[in-house]
Amino acid sequence: MPVRLSLALGALLLVAALLSLFCGQAPITLGSFAGLVSGSASLDVLILSEIRLPRLVLGLVLGAGLGGAGAVLQGFLRNPLADPGVIGVSASAGFGAVLALYFGVSGLFALALPLAGVTGAAVGVILLFLIAGSGASATTLILSGVAVNALAGALTALMMNLAPNPWALSEIAYWLMGSLKDASWNEVLFAAPLILAGLLVLLSTVSSLDALSLGEDAARSLGVDLRRLRLAVVAGTALAVGGGVAVAGAIGFVGLVVPHILRPLTGHQPGALVLPSMLGGALLVVLADMAVRLMSGPGVPLYLGVLTALIGAPFFLWLVRASQRISP
Amino acid sequence: MTGLILSGLSFGYGERRLLDGLDLSFSDPGLTAIVGPNGAGKSTCLRLAAGLLQPDTGSVSLNGQALSDLSPRDRARRIGYLPPDGRSAWPMSAGAVVALGRAPWRKPLRQLSDDDRAAINDAMRQTDTLALAERRFDNLSSGEQARVLIARALAGQGEVLILDEPTAALDIRHQLGVMGILSGAAQAGRHVLVAVHALDLAARFADRVIVMQSGQVRADGPPGTALSEDVVRDVFGIRAPGGIRPTPLSAADG
Numbered sequence A: 001m002p003v004r005l006s007l008a009l010g011a012l013l014l015v016a017a018l019l020s021l022f023c024g025q026a027p028i029t030l031g032s033f034a035g036l037v038s039g040s041a042s043l044d045v046l047i048l049s050e051i052r053l054p055r056l057v058l059g060l061v062l063g064a065g066l067g068g069a070g071a072v073l074q075g076f077l078r079n080p081l082a083d084p085g086v087i088g089v090s091a092s093a094g095f096g097a098v099l100a101l102y103f104g105v106s107g108l109f110a111l112a113l114p115l116a117g118v119t120g121a122a123v124g125v126i127l128l129f130l131i132a133g134s135g136a137s138a139t140t141l142i143l144s145g146v147a148v149n150a151l152a153g154a155l156t157a158l159m160m161n162l163a164p165n166p167w168a169l170s171e172i173a174y175w176l177m178g179s180l181k182d183a184s185w186n187e188v189l190f191a192a193p194l195i196l197a198g199l200l201v202l203l204s205t206v207s208s209l210d211a212l213s214l215g216e217d218a219a220r221s222l223g224v225d226l227r228r229l230r231l232a233v234v235a236g237t238a239l240a241v242g243g244g245v246a247v248a249g250a251i252g253f254v255g256l257v258v259p260h261i262l263r264p265l266t267g268h269q270p271g272a273l274v275l276p277s278m279l280g281g282a283l284l285v286v287l288a289d290m291a292v293r294l295m296s297g298p299g300v301p302l303y304l305g306v307l308t309a310l311i312g313a314p315f316f317l318w319l320v321r322a323s324q325r326i327s328p
Numbered sequence B: 001m002t003g004l005i006l007s008g009l010s011f012g013y014g015e016r017r018l019l020d021g022l023d024l025s026f027s028d029p030g031l032t033a034i035v036g037p038n039g040a041g042k043s044t045c046l047r048l049a050a051g052l053l054q055p056d057t058g059s060v061s062l063n064g065q066a067l068s069d070l071s072p073r074d075r076a077r078r079i080g081y082l083p084p085d086g087r088s089a090w091p092m093s094a095g096a097v098v099a100l101g102r103a104p105w106r107k108p109l110r111q112l113s114d115d116d117r118a119a120i121n122d123a124m125r126q127t128d129t130l131a132l133a134e135r136r137f138d139n140l141s142s143g144e145q146a147r148v149l150i151a152r153a154l155a156g157q158g159e160v161l162i163l164d165e166p167t168a169a170l171d172i173r174h175q176l177g178v179m180g181i182l183s184g185a186a187q188a189g190r191h192v193l194v195a196v197h198a199l200d201l202a203a204r205f206a207d208r209v210i211v212m213q214s215g216q217v218r219a220d221g222p223p224g225t226a227l228s229e230d231v232v233r234d235v236f237g238i239r240a241p242g243g244i245r246p247t248p249l250s251a252a253d254g
Helices: A002-021 A030-038 A043-077 A089-102 A112-132 A138-161 A166-177 A185-203 A206-212 A216-221 A226-248 A254-266 A274-295 A304-326 B042-049 B072-078 B094-105 B114-126 B142-155 B172-187 B199-205 B229-236
Strands: B004-013 B016-026 B030-035 B057-062 B079-082 B160-164 B191-195 B208-213 B216-221
Touching: A002 A043, A002 A254, A002 A274, A030 A043, A043 A138, A043 A185, A043 A206, A043 A226, A043 A254, A043 A274, A089 A112, A089 A138, A089 A166, A089 A226, A112 A138, A112 A185, A112 A226, A138 A166, A166 A304, A185 A226, A185 A274, A206 A216, A206 A274, A206 B094, A216 A226, A216 B079, A254 A274, A254 A304, A274 A304, B004 B042, B016 B042, B016 B216, B030 B042, B030 B172, B030 B199, B042 B079, B042 B160, B042 B191, B072 B079, B072 B094, B079 B142, B094 B114, B094 B142, B114 B142, B114 B172, B142 B160, B142 B172, B160 B172, B172 B191, B172 B199, B208 B229, B216 B229
Parallel strands: B030 B191, B030 B208, B079 B160, B160 B191
Antiparallel strands: B004 B016, B004 B057, B208 B216
């Protein structure tokens, strides 16, 4: 069944991806695609190849990273409320980027901002391991993640507090909201390899996640090496989510909601949920980014992270209510 | 040396010694019940025997091979372990729970093989759970859940099966059912080690009973000698004239 689900999601994703290329202020026609192949340099072809396509590709990999990391974390922590924010990766990547914005390093060279974001994610993960220790249980890991999250959040607030002028403050604030609007091939080439590597690491945890459903002792008795699994989960999440946050800011709720929607369709098996959640995450981000472009008028654009949170929060509430009705 | 050998096992947390120089050997297949008051070290002993804990000193070997030399996967193929808290974090189907027992045998990202299916089917038949396969695990009764979890452990087809209080939450009828299943598995040629609280169950089903007290083996032998009047009085503080003997019980409708 997960195979059919993945195929269906893949087909939807293809349709959404094609539609999203037509979405935006400048009109794109089928002729623009022909121009893309023949190497024409007209405006619509340039918009397609230098703006729409990198934005689409970045949305796809970033969404896959968020959805996949959410599914793996929920399986690993055996908690349907877990998401990439739980272990502090998003917040520490955000703090790294804010630090770069604050000190103006971000203007020095093109990839300074994402580089700072990824460094922040890596430091956050190292800190997580230092606090939790090498033999940490899932609960210790969550608590340590909460600590890292709070620390990164506090430091981010400090940077905003110390911002020298309103313009610097607004730059930080807008960046934190999360958006794909500045995506270019530079960002894609930087983030995609990181996220794809993270996705591979996350996929390697699939069978261990299933065994973990029955508890840590049962999983170990089934041959799961918990230390290695924990390392794979945290490193995979750091790459898959940190890489995305570093180029596009924090986009919330995707990692939480997507596995939730798809779980009943995979027989509630945590391992079978991972690949569909990657596809579903990509689909949700591409759709949301389309919506953002359609809804944004001239002036300040609507930010992707704002939209996902606006849709995600009430939807999540509804999910919680619905699941209460099914099983008390 | 064939079978499962525990030699000179010591284990503790900090200053507190839970086990001190424990020696046990299980050379012939059979059902061994481990009994003792709470805190006697039964669970620790079983987790060490399953290779889930590393002893401070001493070693556990299976057919002459130290468990610490086996990869987690190889160990899992040979030793099945059922922890005391039998719950599933997700509302999976009972069939999916049993299939987890095949984890040590499965290749990554592959469907179940014919061998896997045969082992799962076998384990579910032995535990009379085939009819429950499509039901949600969390909607089953405690007795049904216990049988499904035992099927999960049996599906691994290890030569050693270690169960920590599989009968804890069950009524007497289901206790008899579960012990009957384990007895069958032992007769099929496995080493079955089971911790139980009900001395009556141990006396009725076990080929061998090990009585533990404060991290030491207090008595070890056939139920008749291990659960003698003296041992039961010293270890449990209970008077049992003539020792513990099984009351003649059987299912009224079977």
